[in-house]
Amino acid sequence: MATKRDYYDVLDVAKSATAEEIKKAYRQK
Structure with missing residues (x-):
């Protein structure tokens, strides 16, 4: 599991x- 977490990784964009x-991705979470 990656320890690096940025908005792109978290939202998968x-x-x-x-x-x-x-x-849009944020609202779907």
Whole structure:
């Protein structure tokens, strides 16, 4: 299990994801 946790890993989105994609992923959690 990776100890490095950033928003991209936690939300399972690409580093190149747009703010909209990140918000969408966040709401689905």
